[in-house]
Amino acid sequence: MPFSVLFVCTGNICRSPMGERLFAARTHGYDRAEIIATSAGTNGLTGYPMDLPSASVLREFGGDPEGHSARRVETADLDADLVLTATRDHRSALLRIAPLAFRRTFTMREFGRLGSGLAEPADPPDEDGLRARVREVAAQRGFAVPPDDPALDDIGDPYGGSMELTRLAGRQVDDAVDAAIRALGLPAPG
Template identity: 40%
Template structure:
């Protein structure tokens, strides 16, 4: 059984497809163990990815050509084993649609931050993606939160400068480095 990872942002044009594509690229040979998808809280179904985000995805090894936006629904959110959102507001939207997803929904940066703060012993005995997510959810309260909660958010680069797109892509990539290592360790 493959583990389902869902990335969520607003329009499903920049951050969430970029995150999904970068995760698949980073997973490499382990990618078939996962179904990696994306959706947006205000997305219109069927739109191609933003061109500036396409360039960043390619720069980071992603494959953006087949992406088409889709609107986040309760069934999409409920089907995911792990939901990684761009912002805390997206996390709230996911939880509102699928309350049972609360413990498996994080911002991208929050999930990476919590994983970075854990000791190897904290993840001892974890042998599957559901166990990893349950353990991170349980320990998230033991990790210091940023003084500015906005540090767990990823800015929306839509219709902004190339530099903003590059900064956002690099933030997502950094967070996904830790996430990828943790996911690979349990497949």
Template identity: 35%
Template structure:
């Protein structure tokens, strides 16, 4: 059953307080973002409440948050957490509290993910404060990208499908990415946002081919489709790692 977020606060709670309680935007540094959640949404810390020196944050998004976006999250965490990056994921129609399907778990582990982290993942619903808080938002399809922009229009230039990001970033050298980050100063979050903008500036320089900016959804499909999905995802992850590494490495 697909879970929907509550739209109205309970009696006696203001809308502002309800938004704060249901934010789920951030996870404390000591708590893995993919760990089991105590309720529908995870932590209640809003973006406004985060200290200015909070970690740079990448959010990955798919539909159910049990196949594509957690795989992207887990693989990016493996390489980018040493650079101080917080990576987490959510779904536009999340299967809340569901684990990754067995084929997705096997695929992630085969690609080098830690089995314990894979096993701990539980689906979460995408809510607006997650988008507000993220410095880079990587969706698995154009549909998810559109949904994220509809939820928060001002996030447009830091929302990409992950394969779109890779396609655009391929026209940006590592040195140019580093220069864009350097121009933003020393704050890691500003450096990550600066390289996201530099990648966004490549829009229009290369023409997308229909469907090639999407990662195929393998849910409830054959193992071959899971393998295709992973094959589409992994080169894009490598390009994200290159660009983020240039900014923060």
């Protein structure tokens, strides 16, 4: 069974599709596990393409926005092996729907932060190894040093903002995706 990663933001037209597309591009070709990345929004603008500035920034970071169609998160989506949200508020909203997803649900930045202190796995992980790695990261809650400001685990919404704000969000998503890949024990993006 493939290892599934769900990225979530508000409208599913900026941050979460950036995360999904960058993660998919950077894990493409990994041959030890089948990995599937998807995205959705807590208030998904169903059927909409990516926001144009966000699509432009995604291209700058090496992702492809073509074919994206926004959708609203559904309860079944929360069965993903790893759920990465843009903000703590998104994480809270999802956990109200599916409290048992707590050990698999993090903000994008939180997951990388919590996993940064873990040793690299002895062998490249397969699907079960990736699931075990998510459990290892979850076990760091309460032990890892929290950020000085909890808001540092959030990625702000660039929708309707300046191109500078969109690039800032894009850099934060880009960094968070790379940190999540490292936390999972996958090869560093090339």
